[in-house]
Amino acid sequence: MGSSKPFLAGFTLAALLFSVIGDAFAADIKANKKRGQVYYRMVCTACHVDMTGSSIPPSGFTMAEWRAYLDADKHDASGRTNPSVRYYLQQTYRESIKDENKAAKKFLKLPNEQLYADVYQFAVNGAKDSDTPATCN
Numbered sequence: 645m646g647s648s649k650p651f652l653a654g655f656t657l658a659a660l661l662f663s664v665i666g667d668a669f670a671a672d673i674k675a676n677k678k679r680g681q682v683y684y685r686m687v688c689t690a691c692h693v694d695m696t697g698s699s700i701p702p703s704g705f706t707m708a709e710w711r712a713y714l715d716a717d718k719h720d721a722s723g724r725t726n727p728s729v730r731y732y733l734q735q736t737y738r739e740s741i742k743d744e745n746k747a748a749k750k751f752l753k754l755p756n757e758q759l760y761a762d763v764y765q766f767a768v769n770g771a772k773d774s775d776t777p778a779t780c781n
């Protein structure tokens with residue numbers, strides 16, 4: 645039975661290392677709200693204006709509403725477009741519109757989680773009860 649000790653020790657060490665590395669990766673995602681703004685205006689707003697005739701600005705919701713909205717990952721109850729807001733941040737979506745959309749092309753290689761963090765930050769930072777409410781203009 646004594647032989648299981650080194651194995652357990654090795655296992656614990658590996659688990660510890662993985663959790664440290666995992667944290668490092670999680671901490672690696674630093675939101676860039678400027679990039680979020682560019683993407684929001686050129687992709688999200690472009691379609692909102694196109695389909696509804698008006699924009700849906702960050703300042704249209706409170707910070708809490710934005711967090712709840714993005715966490716719930718629901719989109720457009722009318723059913724005309726994709727029901728997941730994250731869908732529009734995916735690399736596959738960017739790939740599909742890259743020829744006609746400069747922001748999608750520019751940020752094509754950005755990991756999905758990074759772009760999500762960027763747009764999240766821009767929306768919450770520009771909410772109507774934030775210090776810097778942002779319209780889409």
Ligand code: HEC
Nearest residue numbers: 687688691692695696700718719720721722724725732733
């Ligand atoms: C292909 C077109 C399209 C794209 C791209 C798009 N949206 Fe929308 N979005 C819509 C439509 C259509 C509605 C419904 C508007 C209405 O009914 O008045 C909507 C509604 C919304 C609403 C209002 C609440 C709701 O769900 O009805 C929010 C917030 C929103 N979109 C956020 C985003 C964000 C953030 C992005 C970019 C990551 C995005 N949308 C990309 C078409 C789009």
